[in-house]
Amino acid sequence: MTNSEKYLVDRWYVAAWAHELDKGPLGRTILDEPIVFFRTEDNTVAALEDSCAHRFMPLSKGRIISGHIECPYHGLVYDKNGNCTRVPGQSKIPPSAQVRKWPVVEKFRWIWVWMGDPQKADPNMIPDFHWNDDPNWVSVGDYFYVKGSWRLFVDNLLDLSHVAFVHRSTLGTDGVTNFPVKVTQGDETVHVDRWIFNEPAPPMFQKVRDFKNQVDRWQMITYRPPSHFVIDVGCADAGTGAMDGDRSNGVTMFSNHSVTPETEKSSHYFWHHARDFRLDDRVLTQTLAQATKTAFYEDVEIIEAQQERINTARIDKPIIDINADAGVLRARRMLEGLLDSQKIN
Ligand code: FES
Numbered sequence: 001m002t003n004s005e006k007y008l009v010d011r012w013y014v015a016a017w018a019h020e021l022d023k024g025p026l027g028r029t030i031l032d033e034p035i036v037f038f039r040t041e042d043n044t045v046a047a048l049e050d051s052c053a054h055r056f057m058p059l060s061k062g063r064i065i066s067g068h069i070e071c072p073y074h075g076l077v078y079d080k081n082g083n084c085t086r087v088p089g090q091s092k093i094p095p096s097a098q099v100r101k102w103p104v105v106e107k108f109r110w111i112w113v114w115m116g117d118p119q120k121a122d123p124n125m126i127p128d129f130h131w132n133d134d135p136n137w138v139s140v141g142d143y144f145y146v147k148g149s150w151r152l153f154v155d156n157l158l159d160l161s162h163v164a165f166v167h168r169s170t171l172g173t174d175g176v177t178n179f180p181v182k183v184t185q186g187d188e189t190v191h192v193d194r195w196i197f198n199e200p201a202p203p204m205f206q207k208v209r210d211f212k213n214q215v216d217r218w219q220m221i222t223y224r225p226p227s228h229f230v231i232d233v234g235c236a237d238a239g240t241g242a243m244d245g246d247r248s249n250g251v252t253m254f255s256n257h258s259v260t261p262e263t264e265k266s267s268h269y270f271w272h273h274a275r276d277f278r279l280d281d282r283v284l285t286q287t288l289a290q291a292t293k294t295a296f297y298e299d300v301e302i303i304e305a306q307q308e309r310i311n312t313a314r315i316d317k318p319i320i321d322i323n324a325d326a327g328v329l330r331a332r333r334m335l336e337g338l339l340d341s342q343k344i345n
């Protein structure tokens with residue numbers, strides 16, 4: 001299968017946290033393509049094929065010299081456009097001494113790479129994750145390497161009924177599954193909203209406010225293909241009008257995720273969790289960082305276990321769907337439609 005049959009290629013993908021480039025070049029495989037990311041002299045980011053034109057040495061194992069990257073094997077040097085600028089021991093540079101480059105943008109503390117036709121790489125198409133660097137929010141986040149398909153994250157993040165089982169100690173309460181979801185669709189978005197009324201606050205919300213009584217909770221998911229998820233989660237004292245837009249008796253957090261395929265069976269999982277209250281409370285920041293890391297790693301363990309089973313499953317074994325899959329099924333249809341139209345074009 002070609003890449004455009006497996007993945008949505010004309011899209012921006014998160015390749016790294018910006019700080020991951022502080023220590024030098026970073027090698028990361030994105031959509032089956034080995035890429036090296038590094039900072040150039042003007043502090044912008046370059047994304048080049050991570051394979052030297054001479055003898056395939058990964059350039060990511062090399063070093064940066066004045067914003068260019070030097071191959072660690074025989075010292076060929078490449079600029080940010082992938083053109084070789086130096087061959088040790090000779091003045092003439094072979095015309096084919098170059099490596100591929102990809103459009104790359106730094107935004108919202110993440111490094112974004114465009115994996116399709118470079119002519120179509122419009123930075124305005126980068127999905128909104130402003131919570132990650134907006135001064136009105138404090139955001140904590142991390143990266144997990146996952147031995148599981150990005151598609152399993154679509155299942156995971158569009159059906160939060162799993163919080164009652166996977167995240168008992170952090171996000172879950174037993175009542176979640178008793179409340180149905182409402183699924184709607186935008187131009188290239190799927191929205192899955194759930195209100196949970198008159199239930200206890202989940203453990204993570206108890207950490208941020210001492211909710212004495214029952215709460216009304218919300219989980220509002222916005223999915224943007226292929227694998228971007230913005231989730232508005234919160235709770236307020238029960239019956240105080242949160243559903244009508246009054247959140248003054250509650251707390252809101254955004255739990256955002258972007259999953260980039262490394263291959264069809266492995267992923268780069270970027271997430272951040274943002275709050276807009278007690279911004280200077282460092283202890284709370286640490287507490288939430290630890291709690292969210294614990295919670296999202298619980299998902300990683302589920303996904304890796306599923307993938308292991310999928311790898312060895314009988315291919316004729318059918319799967320079943322349940323009511324909680326309403327959002328997942330809508331998202332899959334949208335995704336398949338986009339992949340089909342990509343094959344035609
Ligand atoms: S393999 Fe890179 S310079 Fe020889």
Ligand SMILES: [Fe+2]
Pocket residue numbers: 156162163166167295296299
């Ligand atoms: Fe989860």
